[in-house]
Amino acid sequence: MRLAARTSAAAGVILMQHMPSRNIISSRHWRLLGVRLLAGLTTIRRIGIVPRLSASFIAVAVLAIAANFLAGHSYIMQITRIEQAAPAAPPQPPPQQLPIPQVTAPISIEAALDYSRALQRFSVAVWQRSAADAAADAEFGTAIAALTQAASHLSNTVVKADNKLAREVLSRTKEEAESARALIQLADERHRVLNEYREHLDQLGQNMKSALDGSFKMFGRFIARQYLLQLDLNLQKVRARLEDAIATDAAPASLLTLAASEHEFSATLDANRSSLERVQGREWLRLSSNEFAALVAHRESLQQSYDVYGERRIKLTQLMTEGAVLAEESLASLQTARQGAAPKVRDATAPPTAAASPLPFSLSLSLSAPAPETTTVTRSDAGPYALIARISIAVISLVFIISLLTVLSIVRPVRRLVDAAAKLAAGDTHIRVARGGMRELDQLAGSFNQMARHLELAGEASRSYQAHLQADVAARTEELRQLAERDPLTQLPNRRYGLLLMEQALAEARSRASYVGVCFLDLDNFKSINDSLGHVFGDQVLAKVAVRLLEVSSSFGHAVRLGGDEFLVIYTDARSSEDIYLAGSRLVQAFHSSIQIEQRELMASISCGVSVFPLHGGTCAELLSSADAALFRAKAMGRNQASLYTADLLQSVSENFSIDQRLRRAIERDEFELVFQPEVCVGSLRVSMVEALLRWRQPDGRLASPAEFLAVGEASGFIAEIDDWVLNAALRAASAWRRGAWPEARVAINVSSRQLLDVSFALRLKDILAQHHLPTDSIEIELTETVLQTGPATIRTLHALKAEGFAIALDDFGTGYSSLTSLAQLPLSRVKLDRSLIEGHGSDGRRAAIARTTIMLCEQLQLQVTAEGIENSEQLGWLLDHDSIYVQGYLISPPLRFGAVEGALDIIHQQMALHVLNVQAPAPGETTPRDLIPFIGSSTAM
Numbered sequence: 001m002r003l004a005a006r007t008s009a010a011a012g013v014i015l016m017q018h019m020p021s022r023n024i025i026s027s028r029h030w031r032l033l034g035v036r037l038l039a040g041l042t043t044i045r046r047i048g049i050v051p052r053l054s055a056s057f058i059a060v061a062v063l064a065i066a067a068n069f070l071a072g073h074s075y076i077m078q079i080t081r082i083e084q085a086a087p088a089a090p091p092q093p094p095p096q097q098l099p100i101p102q103v104t105a106p107i108s109i110e111a112a113l114d115y116s117r118a119l120q121r122f123s124v125a126v127w128q129r130s131a132a133d134a135a136a137d138a139e140f141g142t143a144i145a146a147l148t149q150a151a152s153h154l155s156n157t158v159v160k161a162d163n164k165l166a167r168e169v170l171s172r173t174k175e176e177a178e179s180a181r182a183l184i185q186l187a188d189e190r191h192r193v194l195n196e197y198r199e200h201l202d203q204l205g206q207n208m209k210s211a212l213d214g215s216f217k218m219f220g221r222f223i224a225r226q227y228l229l230q231l232d233l234n235l236q237k238v239r240a241r242l243e244d245a246i247a248t249d250a251a252p253a254s255l256l257t258l259a260a261s262e263h264e265f266s267a268t269l270d271a272n273r274s275s276l277e278r279v280q281g282r283e284w285l286r287l288s289s290n291e292f293a294a295l296v297a298h299r300e301s302l303q304q305s306y307d308v309y310g311e312r313r314i315k316l317t318q319l320m321t322e323g324a325v326l327a328e329e330s331l332a333s334l335q336t337a338r339q340g341a342a343p344k345v346r347d348a349t350a351p352p353t354a355a356a357s358p359l360p361f362s363l364s365l366s367l368s369a370p371a372p373e374t375t376t377v378t379r380s381d382a383g384p385y386a387l388i389a390r391i392s393i394a395v396i397s398l399v400f401i402i403s404l405l406t407v408l409s410i411v412r413p414v415r416r417l418v419d420a421a422a423k424l425a426a427g428d429t430h431i432r433v434a435r436g437g438m439r440e441l442d443q444l445a446g447s448f449n450q451m452a453r454h455l456e457l458a459g460e461a462s463r464s465y466q467a468h469l470q471a472d473v474a475a476r477t478e479e480l481r482q483l484a485e486r487d488p489l490t491q492l493p494n495r496r497y498g499l500l501l502m503e504q505a506l507a508e509a510r511s512r513a514s515y516v517g518v519c520f521l522d523l524d525n526f527k528s529i530n531d532s533l534g535h536v537f538g539d540q541v542l543a544k545v546a547v548r549l550l551e552v553s554s555s556f557g558h559a560v561r562l563g564g565d566e567f568l569v570i571y572t573d574a575r576s577s578e579d580i581y582l583a584g585s586r587l588v589q590a591f592h593s594s595i596q597i598e599q600r601e602l603m604a605s606i607s608c609g610v611s612v613f614p615l616h617g618g619t620c621a622e623l624l625s626s627a628d629a630a631l632f633r634a635k636a637m638g639r640n641q642a643s644l645y646t647a648d649l650l651q652s653v654s655e656n657f658s659i660d661q662r663l664r665r666a667i668e669r670d671e672f673e674l675v676f677q678p679e680v681c682v683g684s685l686r687v688s689m690v691e692a693l694l695r696w697r698q699p700d701g702r703l704a705s706p707a708e709f710l711a712v713g714e715a716s717g718f719i720a721e722i723d724d725w726v727l728n729a730a731l732r733a734a735s736a737w738r739r740g741a742w743p744e745a746r747v748a749i750n751v752s753s754r755q756l757l758d759v760s761f762a763l764r765l766k767d768i769l770a771q772h773h774l775p776t777d778s779i780e781i782e783l784t785e786t787v788l789q790t791g792p793a794t795i796r797t798l799h800a801l802k803a804e805g806f807a808i809a810l811d812d813f814g815t816g817y818s819s820l821t822s823l824a825q826l827p828l829s830r831v832k833l834d835r836s837l838i839e840g841h842g843s844d845g846r847r848a849a850i851a852r853t854t855i856m857l858c859e860q861l862q863l864q865v866t867a868e869g870i871e872n873s874e875q876l877g878w879l880l881d882h883d884s885i886y887v888q889g890y891l892i893s894p895p896l897r898f899g900a901v902e903g904a905l906d907i908i909h910q911q912m913a914l915h916v917l918n919v920q921a922p923a924p925g926e927t928t929p930r931d932l933i934p935f936i937g938s939s940t941a942m
Helices: 002-018 027-041 049-072 110-130 136-158 163-213 226-247 252-271 273-279 282-340 383-425 439-485 495-512 526-533 535-553 577-589 620-636 648-664 710-716 719-739 753-757 761-771 785-790 792-803 819-825 835-839 845-860 873-877 898-920 929-939
Strands: 216-218 221-223 515-523 557-563 566-574 595-597 600-602 606-613 642-644 672-681 687-697 747-750 779-783 807-813 830-833 864-867
Touching: 049 383, 110 136, 110 163, 110 282, 136 163, 163 226, 163 282, 226 252, 252 273, 252 282, 273 282, 383 439, 439 495, 495 515, 495 557, 495 566, 495 620, 515 535, 515 577, 515 620, 526 535, 535 557, 535 566, 535 577, 535 595, 566 577, 577 606, 577 642, 606 620, 620 642, 620 648, 648 710, 672 719, 672 898, 687 719, 687 898, 710 719, 719 747, 719 753, 719 761, 719 779, 719 898, 753 792, 761 792, 785 807, 792 807, 807 819, 830 835, 830 845, 835 845, 845 864, 873 898
Parallel strands: 606 642, 687 747, 747 779, 779 807, 807 830, 830 864
Antiparallel strands: 216 221, 515 566, 515 606, 557 566, 595 600, 672 687
């Protein structure tokens, strides 16, 4: 800034010295200017970029000011000659206002003005009313009345001047009013369609909201299905496009955009229609589809109404334009009539009337004569230009010097910074940059030195951190090694490390000629613990089991967790196989006491399979396989015990494998067959229903009972296909009987817990009934008490089946531990007493009492009772006191094939009557009903 001030002062001195004399700048003045400039340049090195550029701009400004100052003090002399072109004709004066003649007939131009104003008011009222402004109704009516009155007035005024024009004014006004009413009617219809479109859109939005409300919501977001979210997004787009259409007055482009958004919604709805019907229901899908169809119909109606509305609007605009033209023609007719009528001259000094003023839509032009052309000829004195040239040279030199010094002040520090940055990048954190140069670059050098210092400190910290990191890596490596060898939940050796321990034990046993025991352990019913108490609690159970196993096995071997609820105990350096088996028994007995978890006592038992090296295998894989086979037998024997491997276990495993393989092809080969055992009502002695029993035809022609193969099917998971086959075959038989001689036929079908766990079982059952045209009372679902172990989900399924009208029977009642609980929890229709209660009726008084009490209890609970296993007349005799009871067994009838059931109905009825007579009044020597059994069995029994 000091340099700029000095430069300005020097320039001012030069101007003050030369302005009075008008002489050229002397050499003394140039020396003075140079001295002052050099004095300023001594301090320019430390000045920043902004002051330097400011000095340059100030110097240029001084040059401009000096030039203007010299021009203002006549240093530039002008000689101006004005040359005029040929003079134009003088302008004509405006026409004088002629006196308006007064005629006898009243001719008023004001009528045309009133009509123009009424037409303008009518136009505004029409546009306001067509925008659905209810408050504009009154104004619209008033505007029509005013327009009609003004047109009538104008017609009466113009009629004498132009009778045809007067009639056209009235006709045009009437047409404008009718067209305006039609336009408003179309506008109201458009708004009605638009409101109905919005109502259908809101209803569709409510349907989507109800669907989304059924989803989870977390942190303000719905968690649901993807297609629901996409449908909601498409619906929001339709709503946004609707607002755009309203804002643009339903323009065609906005309606096309709205139609495109509707198409996106329709495409998403159609693509996910089956999923929506399954999840949201058919009624929701039907309502949404109907609302969307109404939405599309109203948008199409809106588009059609827009086309008609646009045509009406253009027509009305044309009519109003023609009305304005008629107003001008009426004014012209009135003016013509005024000038042509016989005037009654009024006083010329009177002011002009308002009628002389032009209409608002009239156009007037005012012309004026062109101004004379002037030519300026300037002649300048060349002397003062030398002074301005010298000042310009001085200013340019100053700007050049400032620019040169600026470049030098930038290049040298930048080079130093570049060199230092290269050394710093090479790793030399001790480098420092010399300070100097421009202020900004000097500050940058200071920042660079500070950064280099920080990098030096950071390098020292990094080396220290690297040393600590190496120590942490070593510690982490040791932790990873522990994780690779230990189970993170139980801290026992994992499967991989356990196999290494077994290999080491086998190697030592070979060298010492000793024994190694492998105890394969499995926690009994651990799935029930997880399902009922949760996986977190299950993990705590596994941790407690591991602690107890470690306590027992630490004296003779290693405890290993294989995975899940499976553990392995390795008995190292054993003296005999008996010691190993006793160790397995000790492991089982260790869990006879309860486990304490979260102030809760839990009884958890284990099953153990034991194999011995070298008796049962020479490798880890062989010993594990043998121990696994022994564990399978321990499970089959009732769990909570230890089993030592024997050679016959391999044969059992092989047989089970063979059964599993043949069982998977049994349906394809049509080897399954259903037989039906009748159930007879004691009161009517008639067959009320038959129980469907599954048989498997073997290659030798023998029929295997379910007890021989169902366990293998359940273990392999093939039981689901078997259950479906039984269900379809039984319902086909019921359908055939109902169409034949037994229209009230009913079939009892055994249902496994796996079927009840399937959420689609009820729907699939109803579909099969519909295929065979059977009602729900044509079948009875039989289940065992084991379904109670599957949890509340199964009970909910049973309640759903009961609500649909299906009868539910509890089979083998009296064999489990939760029989009375079953009666309370399950929605039963029938209880089937197990044959064990019936067999001991004559010899075991306790069983008889239990059976009678159960029958009385079921009668009080309004449950039907079926007694299974009726083999003789004594068993039947004590049941005859209960008319409502049903009986089933070989005394009544053995299982029958499908074709023999209808023919045996009457025979069974006759046999039941003979049994009853025989029980109530036995006669010696009379043919007993049992003599009829071979007759039935010879043709129908299996």
